């Protein structure tokens with residue numbers, strides 16, 4: 001285990017909002033090919049931690065390393081340049097745009113680009129969108145010209161995930177991807193996550209669902225009150241271990 005390479009390392013991250021200390025010195029690592037489930041009670045600091053990694057928040061203190069090199073992430077676009085793609089529950093997809101436009105939002109393929117005037121290569125973008133969706137096993141979307149707002153929550157997630165894989169993402173972060181979904185849609189998303197695992201993309205998955213965490217993760221990191229409460233190897237963990245770390249009575253392999 002020791003010679004595993006960390007693709008992401010977070011050291012002593014602190015973040016406060018007014019009087020609330022949301023993160024109190026968090027150390028966290030994500031290794032190659034690994035899916036880490038990030039768990040913890042509401043308010044534990046999970047979303048704040050991933051938002052620091054994805055450039056939504058700038059930490060008050062602490063450093064982030066990508067492949068061992070210190071990263072200077074000041075905004076979401078910096079994070080994306082580092083290969084970090086984050087899929088939030090409330091997806092940042094534009095509802096009135098069609099699938100292709102959303103796929104390439106901010107990364108359009110152009111035939112002619114004169115800076116002020118661009119001519120988009122719709123054909124090339126369509127081919128790439130279809131390929132991306134197929135590569136993660138999505139072939140149910142009838143037409144790529146569908147407006148995104150007509151998609152179900154699951155299909156939107158699928159689009160966001162395929163967007164993530166098709167741009168050579170190095171680290172994928174999913175913040176409660178199945179939270180607002182029914183059983184069928186959740187199942188599709190879990191299958192997509194398993195597909196992404198086959199692609200060996202390192203992932204951080206925030207989820208409250210113990211069954212989902214057991215199915216997809218390799219390691220479980222539990223947060224409590226802005227700190228890492230402990231971690232568990234999924235294959236050796238059980239439900240009670242997770243709960244006791246969440247409420248503060250248990251010891252994980254990395255816990256104090």
Ligand SMILES: Nc1ncnc2c1ncn2[C@@H]1O[C@H](COP(=O)(O)OP(=O)(O)O)[C@@H](O)[C@H]1O
Nearest residue numbers: 017020022040041042043044045046047048049
């Ligand atoms: N933008 C914000 N402004 C003020 N307080 C916030 C903000 N974001 C998070 N918090 C607070 O920080 C703490 C951690 O929140 P969060 O990271 O969302 O937890 P989790 O995702 O584990 O439920 C909570 O006390 C929350 O109320």
Ligand SMILES: [Mg+2]
Nearest residue numbers: 046047048175
């Ligand atoms: Mg959250």
